[in-house]
Amino acid sequence: MEEIDGLRPAGLGLMGMKIRLPGLLRKVCAILLLTGGALWLSGSPAFAGTAILRDAEIEGVLAGFARPVMQAAGIPERDVRMHIVDDVGVNAFVAGGMNIFINTGLILETRAPLEMMGVIAHETGHIAGAHLIGQREAISNASAQALLAMVLGTTAAVVSGNSDAGGAIILGGQEMARRGFLSFSRSQESSADQAAIAYLHRAGFSVSGLETFLARLLHNEGGLAGVEQDYLSTHPLTDDRLSAVTSAVKSEEGLQALPDVYGDMFDRMKAKTMAYVYPESALRLYEGKDSVSALYGRAVALWRRKKIPDALAICDSLMAREAWNPFFVELKAQILMEDGKVAKAIPLYRQAYEKAGGIPLIGVSLAHALIESGQPDVLDEAIVLLERASSREGRMPELHRLLAVAYGQKGEEGLAVLHAAGGAALSGDMALAISQAQRASDLLPTGSPGWLRAQDLLLSLKKQ
Numbered sequence: 001m002e003e004i005d006g007l008r009p010a011g012l013g014l015m016g017m018k019i020r021l022p023g024l025l026r027k028v029c030a031i032l033l034l035t036g037g038a039l040w041l042s043g044s045p046a047f048a049g050t051a052i053l054r055d056a057e058i059e060g061v062l063a064g065f066a067r068p069v070m071q072a073a074g075i076p077e078r079d080v081r082m083h084i085v086d087d088v089g090v091n092a093f094v095a096g097g098m099n100i101f102i103n104t105g106l107i108l109e110t111r112a113p114l115e116m117m118g119v120i121a122h123e124t125g126h127i128a129g130a131h132l133i134g135q136r137e138a139i140s141n142a143s144a145q146a147l148l149a150m151v152l153g154t155t156a157a158v159v160s161g162n163s164d165a166g167g168a169i170i171l172g173g174q175e176m177a178r179r180g181f182l183s184f185s186r187s188q189e190s191s192a193d194q195a196a197i198a199y200l201h202r203a204g205f206s207v208s209g210l211e212t213f214l215a216r217l218l219h220n221e222g223g224l225a226g227v228e229q230d231y232l233s234t235h236p237l238t239d240d241r242l243s244a245v246t247s248a249v250k251s252e253e254g255l256q257a258l259p260d261v262y263g264d265m266f267d268r269m270k271a272k273t274m275a276y277v278y279p280e281s282a283l284r285l286y287e288g289k290d291s292v293s294a295l296y297g298r299a300v301a302l303w304r305r306k307k308i309p310d311a312l313a314i315c316d317s318l319m320a321r322e323a324w325n326p327f328f329v330e331l332k333a334q335i336l337m338e339d340g341k342v343a344k345a346i347p348l349y350r351q352a353y354e355k356a357g358g359i360p361l362i363g364v365s366l367a368h369a370l371i372e373s374g375q376p377d378v379l380d381e382a383i384v385l386l387e388r389a390s391s392r393e394g395r396m397p398e399l400h401r402l403l404a405v406a407y408g409q410k411g412e413e414g415l416a417v418l419h420a421a422g423g424a425a426l427s428g429d430m431a432l433a434i435s436q437a438q439r440a441s442d443l444l445p446t447g448s449p450g451w452l453r454a455q456d457l458l459l460s461l462k463k464q
Helices: 023-031 056-073 104-109 113-128 144-160 163-171 175-179 186-203 208-219 239-250 260-277 279-286 292-304 308-321 326-338 342-355 360-372 376-393 397-409 413-427 430-443 449-463
Strands: 040-042 052-054 081-085 092-095 099-103
Touching: 052 056, 056 081, 056 099, 056 113, 056 186, 056 260, 081 104, 092 113, 099 104, 099 113, 104 208, 104 260, 113 186, 113 208, 113 260, 186 208, 186 239, 208 239, 260 279, 260 292, 279 292, 292 308, 292 326, 308 326, 326 342, 326 360, 342 360, 360 376, 360 397, 376 397, 397 413, 413 430, 413 449, 430 449
Parallel strands: 081 099
Antiparallel strands: 040 052, 052 081, 092 099
């Protein structure tokens, strides 16, 4: 995962992708809709403790679970983005078009792959049913953090009954998020449940996971805290809804069992998430266990507890077990990077990038390390990696900030300022974005590609 504070690394990272793998793991990775990269924590001062986590392995597992659902719903898989929210509340929601947000708390609450598939199928029902308000281009093109700000700001206003409360949150550096509003009604929830049942059955899978998940949450409904961020507040659970799902389960026949490898990937996702959120608990839970998921959890937990040599030793053990796996290599690189050993991290990032088949977020991590190395002769390589990653990760503010630093170190001030403007826009600082875009326009040669991009950015910003 990697926390970006300015440009200083501090995170945890691993990544998913389409890789050629042996045995059953080849099959599961082949179904992952992988978006690549180190686990980045993209934070905002307005939302201390609530941010978007980027971990392509986890995103890939979630996307792998979503793939058959999306196909059944007739939704192009690549159009849907999975986002991980750094929040222990049990929640999932849709915002900004085809963006599904899954809290870390929900990952930890689910107990089997079919439960997560059920939740994703439900959220897909909202997407397919167009249960969103405020579908404007400004929201559709916003960064995930801006969309998260929109949801939190809107929820704060609804729960408190004070529109100023929501406005204060949204305006706290997330101006782009103001133009959207996420709203669910009980009828929409029921509709999304029915859609989830239809999609899972069409894909050949049981809805028993959705049944057990809803039943468990309904059982716990009486003792909620932090209702404004709880799954049960935005997804009201009723006996009628649960009964409908239970009836669907009872009528099932001839459905396929979920392949065992789904369980393996689910276990790794849970282990990583628990180790990041609750490192001490993870160390106790996985003590003395020798499975890959247990070792994985221990490595991340030890890293979180700054026990670097122990974490690195487990990384080496994992790399020996699965030499094809780029996630383990990337985690070791991230730990070394955080420990200030940039020179040792770079070759590992290169190795992970190659094993991953050039997944964008690992490219961003490698570029970050190259820039941090302070070696002028690698700046061009870093820029190529970042520009290449922008085709998939163009809404990642940190990518543009890194490009700004790289171009700045090369003395190309106009392009540096242009990317600083892009990063500010995606972070929601419209005033800074406009001033920087205007400055870039003044610095860049009239008619050049960079100048034209500055004009486009200015035009877009002034429409907001």
